[in-house]
Amino acid sequence: MMTERPLTRNIYPDRPPMNLKEYEKTGGYAALRKVCSSMDPAALQKLVQDSNLKGRGGAGFSTGMKWSLIPMNDKATHPKYLIANADEMEPGTFKDRLLLEGNPHQLIEGMILAAYAIQADIAYVFLRWAYHEAAALIRKSIQEAYDAGYLGTDILGSGFHLEMYLHTGVGRYMCGEETALLNALEGKRATPRAKPPFPQISGLFGKPTIVNNVETLCCVPHIVNNGAAWFKGLSYSDDGGTKVYGVSGKVKRPGAWELPMGVTMRELIEEHAGGMKPGYELKGVLPGGASTDFLTTQHLDIKMDYKSVAAAGSRLGTGTMIVLDSGTCPVGFVHNLQHFFAQESCGWCTPCREGLPWVEKILLALEKGDGKPEDIELLQMHTQFLGPGNTFCALAPGAMEPLQSALKYFMEDFEKHVEHKKCPYD
Amino acid sequence: MLSTTEKEAIDHEIGLVPHKRATVIEALKIVQQHRGWISDDSVEEIADYLGISPAEVDSVATFYNLIFRKPVGRHVILLCDSISCYVMGYKSLYAALQHKLQISFGQTCPDDRFTLLPNACLGCCDHAPAMMIDKDLYRDITIEQLDDILKKYA
Numbered sequence: 119m120m121t122e123r124p125l126t127r128n129i130y131p132d133r134p135p136m137n138l139k140e141y142e143k144t145g146g147y148a149a150l151r152k153v154c155s156s157m158d159p160a161a162l163q164k165l166v167q168d169s170n171l172k173g174r175g176g177a178g179f180s181t182g183m184k185w186s187l188i189p190m191n192d193k194a195t196h197p198k199y200l201i202a203n204a205d206e207m208e209p210g211t212f213k214d215r216l217l218l219e220g221n222p223h224q225l226i227e228g229m230i231l232a233a234y235a236i237q238a239d240i241a242y243v244f245l246r247w248a249y250h251e252a253a254a255l256i257r258k259s260i261q262e263a264y265d266a267g268y269l270g271t272d273i274l275g276s277g278f279h280l281e282m283y284l285h286t287g288v289g290r291y292m293c294g295e296e297t298a299l300l301n302a303l304e305g306k307r308a309t310p311r312a313k314p315p316f317p318q319i320s321g322l323f324g325k326p327t328i329v330n331n332v333e334t335l336c337c338v339p340h341i342v343n344n345g346a347a348w349f350k351g352l353s354y355s356d357d358g359g360t361k362v363y364g365v366s367g368k369v370k371r372p373g374a375w376e377l378p379m380g381v382t383m384r385e386l387i388e389e390h391a392g393g394m395k396p397g398y399e400l401k402g403v404l405p406g407g408a409s410t411d412f413l414t415t416q417h418l419d420i421k422m423d424y425k426s427v428a429a430a431g432s433r434l435g436t437g438t439m440i441v442l443d444s445g446t447c448p449v450g451f452v453h454n455l456q457h458f459f460a461q462e463s464c465g466w467c468t469p470c471r472e473g474l475p476w477v478e479k480i481l482l483a484l485e486k487g488d489g490k491p492e493d494i495e496l497l498q499m500h501t502q503f504l505g506p507g508n509t510f511c512a513l514a515p516g517a518m519e520p521l522q523s524a525l526k527y528f529m530e531d532f533e534k535h536v537e538h539k540k541c542p543y544d
Numbered sequence: 545m546l547s548t549t550e551k552e553a554i555d556h557e558i559g560l561v562p563h564k565r566a567t568v569i570e571a572l573k574i575v576q577q578h579r580g581w582i583s584d585d586s587v588e589e590i591a592d593y594l595g596i597s598p599a600e601v602d603s604v605a606t607f608y609n610l611i612f613r614k615p616v617g618r619h620v621i622l623l624c625d626s627i628s629c630y631v632m633g634y635k636s637l638y639a640a641l642q643h644k645l646q647i648s649f650g651q652t653c654p655d656d657r658f659t660l661l662p663n664a665c666l667g668c669c670d671h672a673p674a675m676m677i678d679k680d681l682y683r684d685i686t687i688e689q690l691d692d693i694l695k696k697y698a
């Protein structure tokens with residue numbers, strides 16, 4: 119059976135993405151026409167809630183539920199904002215790039231629909247600085263959408279108005295955290311904000327705001343066109359839809375593929391990624407980016423959906439996995455991750471600012487052969503100290519996920535570094 | 545003094561947001577685009593123009609890694625040092641670049657041709673190792689390709 123790939127069906131690697139006319143020919147903006155002529159915002163919110171679409175940025179929160187928390191009608195203050203989080207910067211993650219460069223109008227239509235559902239006045243694409251090609255494409259596509267009357271005043275005669283802008287960032291992982299992203303858009307340091315108030319109530323410039331991931335927004339036109347039941351039916355699991363999965367590391371064919379939500383890790387690695395390169399064995403997997411817990415060969419048959427990956431002790435995260443092979447030192451691997459997190463800590467709260475560099479230094483000492491037996495205990499202790507509840511945002515707890523699971527599955531490797539006073543993989 | 549072109553570009557951004565202060569990042573990007581980097585004088589000029597303190601502007605300028613508070617060379621090499629590129633061998637690429645250019649991370653060639661910087665994940669992990677020179681992305685790089693790549697930048 120051919121599996122359906124609504125998000126990537128019209129994306130071809132060696133062809134430029136569709137312009138507005140071509141997008142319309144493949145059914146583009148039909149969802150917007152349908153909504154503008156026959157659905158009110160409440161009905162669209164309900165449809166998306168019924169589809170069981172969960173946020174594809176990493177947290178996996180119900181999109182319809184998120185939207186339902188925004189004040190509507192006379193309870194709302196304006197302007198309200200809708201933001202596409204295109205700040206893809208989780209190491210090992212390259213799925214949104216595919217959608218941004220492959221079909222920018224799909225994102226824009228998804229954003230207009232989401233904005234309609236929450237009655238937003240202004241929409242932003244918050245794009246990662248490094249995606250220069252995507253920036254040019256989105257700028258051009260936004261202009262085409264304005265020219266066609268899909269943006270601006272009284273869209274398709276519905277009385278709905280929306281302005282859309284592209285904002286390109288200037289670096290920092292923190293910008294992907296939704297409240298830090300809001301600070302960055304306000305021209306400030308990208309430090310996280312205290313919640314509550316949640317952005318739905320007080321977000322960008324203190325106004326009601328929804329931030330959704332690129333892949334999440336790209337699902338919306340297809341849900342409108344084909345219905346909630348169809349969207350749920352695409353999936354092998356309780357979570358609706360397809361998922362853009364990815365595999366990187368020493369596999370034969372690294373890449374990204376849109377597949378039914380809930381395919382197994384084995385199918386992804388062995389079938390789509392072609393298995394390991396000759397001479398390398400699979401040792402571990404970060405299933406959804408740098409800030410997710412390791413899984414190992416014993417987990418290959420779990421389904422890659424939110425619930426199943428969580429039950430196995432990790433997180434689906436972004437769904438783009440990084441493979442740890444038998445020739446790569448797990449301690450060096452985790453040191454690289456902690457270097458990233460220590461560098462990207464915004465410095466706002468003390469445990470993260472001070473703790474992550476400490477963890478990084480201990481791991482470096484172990485790699486160099488200067489580790490002491492008590493260092494392993496220190497690392498264990500930090501996975502508690504920097505864990506959930508002790509820091510201002512999720513950055514440090516996320517950083518601890520690969521560390522705590524490396525200590526669980528690869529303890530022998532850590533101990534060998536101390537015993538032999540050198541990295542056994544060198 | 546901000547140039548007329550710089551001011552016009554900043555004014556356009558000011559028109560899009562509820563208050564001037566929100567354009568600090570855009571203003572820094574605009575000035576850096578014209579001058580290559582952000583000097584202390586640039587910080588003060590932006591602060592004056594937006595009606596905020598230089599310290600506020602600098603707090604933003606120093607937070608974001610692609611706002612350069614030191615002069616950089618004519619071309620900036622951003623070598624990805626994140627996890628997939630680590631697994632796929634960015635360290636040997638770094639060693640080769642150090643040898644060829646005689647500079648390490650954070651340094652600029654004496655003739656100002658290149659500045660070499662480490663960079664977090666460039667989002668093309670399926671084509672690791674990767675690096676970016678100015679706005680050009682290079683993927684699946686081998687040491688053998690480096691000379692040909694570097695030759696393109698005078």
